[in-house]
Amino acid sequence: MVAIHLDRIGHTYGTSAAYALEKTDIHFENGKTYALLGPSGCGKTTMLNIISGLLTPSDGRVLLGGRDVTRVRTADRDIAQVFQFPVVYQSKTVFENLAFPLQCRGWERGRIARKVNEIAELLDLTTRLDQSARRLTAGEKQLISLGRGLVRDDVAALLMDEPLTVIDPHMKFDLRRRIKQANDQTRHTVVYVTHDQNEAMTFADEILVMSAGRVVQRGTPRELFEEPRNVYVGSFIGSPGMNYVPAERSEGNLRLGGVPLLTGDRCIGVPSDGEVLFGIRPEHLVFATASEPGVPASILAVQDHGSSRVVDVAVGPHRLRMKVRREVPLPSGKVRIHAPSERIRLYAGQEMVS
Numbered sequence: 001m002v003a004i005h006l007d008r009i010g011h012t013y014g015t016s017a018a019y020a021l022e023k024t025d026i027h028f029e030n031g032k033t034y035a036l037l038g039p040s041g042c043g044k045t046t047m048l049n050i051i052s053g054l055l056t057p058s059d060g061r062v063l064l065g066g067r068d069v070t071r072v073r074t075a076d077r078d079i080a081q082v083f084q085f086p087v088v089y090q091s092k093t094v095f096e097n098l099a100f101p102l103q104c105r106g107w108e109r110g111r112i113a114r115k116v117n118e119i120a121e122l123l124d125l126t127t128r129l130d131q132s133a134r135r136l137t138a139g140e141k142q143l144i145s146l147g148r149g150l151v152r153d154d155v156a157a158l159l160m161d162e163p164l165t166v167i168d169p170h171m172k173f174d175l176r177r178r179i180k181q182a183n184d185q186t187r188h189t190v191v192y193v194t195h196d197q198n199e200a201m202t203f204a205d206e207i208l209v210m211s212a213g214r215v216v217q218r219g220t221p222r223e224l225f226e227e228p229r230n231v232y233v234g235s236f237i238g239s240p241g242m243n244y245v246p247a248e249r250s251e252g253n254l255r256l257g258g259v260p261l262l263t264g265d266r267c268i269g270v271p272s273d274g275e276v277l278f279g280i281r282p283e284h285l286v287f288a289t290a291s292e293p294g295v296p297a298s299i300l301a302v303q304d305h306g307s308s309r310v311v312d313v314a315v316g317p318h319r320l321r322m323k324v325r326r327e328v329p330l331p332s333g334k335v336r337i338h339a340p341s342e343r344i345r346l347y348a349g350q351e352m353v354s
Contacts, residue, residue, distance in 0.1 A: 002065030002156040002189060004028040004051060009060035011046055021046045022213045023059055028157075033183060033190040035200035038210035038236075044193045045161060046213075051191060052079050052159050064156050078156040080149030080188075082163045086141035088133045094120070094140075095129040098147050105152075119151045122182045139171045146179060150186055157189040164199060176203055197237055201225075209233050231277070231350045240282050240310060243320045244347065247276045254278070254346075257295040257315045261339055262346070270346060270353055277347040282310065282323035284343035287335055294336025302330065313337060 010023035021043040028034055036044035049055035050062060053074035061070045069077050088097050098116045107115075120126045123143045128136065133144065142163055149158045163179075164172050180203055183190055194200050200207045201221040208218045209232075217224060217233045228234035234242035247254040247261075254262040254270070256278060270276055288294025297313040297320075311322040311330065315337070322337065324330070346353040 003030045004157060004189060004191070005063040005066075006047070006050070007061040007063060009047070009050060009057050009062065011050060011055065011058045019058075019213050021050070021057075024215060026208070026215065028189055028191060030189055031187040032205045033180075033192065033203065035192045035194055035204035035207045036210060037194055037197060037200040037207050039195055042210040043213040044210050047210075048159055048161055048191060048193050051157070052081050053077050078154050079159060080152065080155045080157075081159045081161070082142070082145050082149060084162040084165050086138065086145040086163075086166075088136075088141050088144050090132075090134045092133055093129065094125055094131055094133060094136070094144060097133055097144050098125075098129075098151055101148050101152050105154075115151055115153075119147045119182075122150070122185060123147050123178055137171075139167050139175055142167060142175065143178065146182070150182055150188070155188060157191065158183070160190065160192045162193055162195070164194075164196075172199075179203070197239070201237075209236060225281070227352070228279070228345070229352050231279070231347055234279055234345070234347075238281060238283075240321045240323070242345075243280050243282060243285070244277045245280075245315065245318045245320060247278050247346070249276075256339070257297070259293055259295045261295075261344060262341055266341065266344075266346075271348045274348060276353070278339070279345040279347055279352075280320075280339050280343060282321040284340060285320065285322040286324070286338050286340075287322075287328070287331060288338035292338045294338050297335050297337050298333070299330070299335060 006024060006026040008023050008025055010019055011021040012019045036047060038044050046055065050057045053072060056071060061068050064077060095116055098119060099112050102112045102115060120129055125143060128140065149155060164175055167175055176199060192203060206218060206220055207224055208215045209224065211232055217229045224233060224237045228237060228242060231244060245256060248256065252267060253260040254267055261278065295315055297315045300312040300314050303310040308323055308325055311324060313320050313322060
């Protein structure tokens with residue numbers, strides 16, 4: 001396990017092309033798990049391939065444990081990589097697949113057997129060890145691919161490039177659990193590429209949200225959910241994403257539907273001109289009780305999500321979404337909604353107002 005430092009790394013696929021990965025300085029701490037999260041084309045796989053050595057950056061250096069490996073070939077970086085499509089040796093058994101990296105390093109047979117059995121138990125593959133890899137499911141093949149990275153003691157870091165994309169949806173939860181459980185025990189430095197926020201939020205210690213070749217925010221799942229620094233992150237994180245609605249200025253207060261939502265100190269630092277947006281998570285909007293200040297609204301639609309319901313409401317010309325538990329009774333017709341002031345975030349020019 002080592003720390004990874006991307007020292008002013010940038011990359012362009014051509015001398016006159018725009019940067020696919022803008023120059024950036026990033027540290028990945030030893031033994032922590034990171035997710036690179038963003039849509040296709042945002043630069044996350046470019047960053048991963050630069051770390052692994054599959055791609056030489058146009059600018060900057062790659063440091064593994066303080067050693068400059070920018071122009072060191074992949075085989076000499078002691079990096080294990082798990083790709084989107086699992087790579088296994090179909091002619092070999094599960095045991096032979098897991099043992100192969102150790103055989104290449106000259107381990108003696110007894111030591112190989114002990115290590116393979118340890119990793120197989122960790123990944124719940126013990127009963128499959130004598131089975132041909134040809135007969136495995138896609139999920140089991142991906143576990144073998146992961147196991148080949150975990151089985152080595154000399155792995156500096158484990159890189160994963162959308163490893164669950166080809167897995168059936170009902171299998172993803174179990175595989176995420178097994179991968180996380182395995183890494184909690186081995187404590188490799190892990191960098192995990194995904195476009196799926198659920199994978200990132202449930203798997204990573206820290207998430208780097210990317211857009212157009214830039215890291216736009218880095219933080220824990222809680223930080224990204226509670227304190228999105230800009231409108232992009234608030235919209236990208238959450239299901240549904242954060243509500244944004246223009247604030248009305250009146251007598252030094254910020255209002256919605258004529259009702260003051262933020263007053264006094266919460267309005268300090270707000271730009272005196274230009275549009276200011278209220279940001280509020282659907283989970284934090286509730287139907288107002290008789291004793292709470294409520295914004296007049298009307299229900300437009302209800303979507304059933306099983307344990308919860310997403311309620312679309314209109315406040316004047318604006319549309320917001322609420323996420324309410326199934327047991328919460330839904331009023332009909334005109335309603336009043338309450339937005340707790342401590343849950344409201346303010347945005348000007350797409351960025352959070354501190």
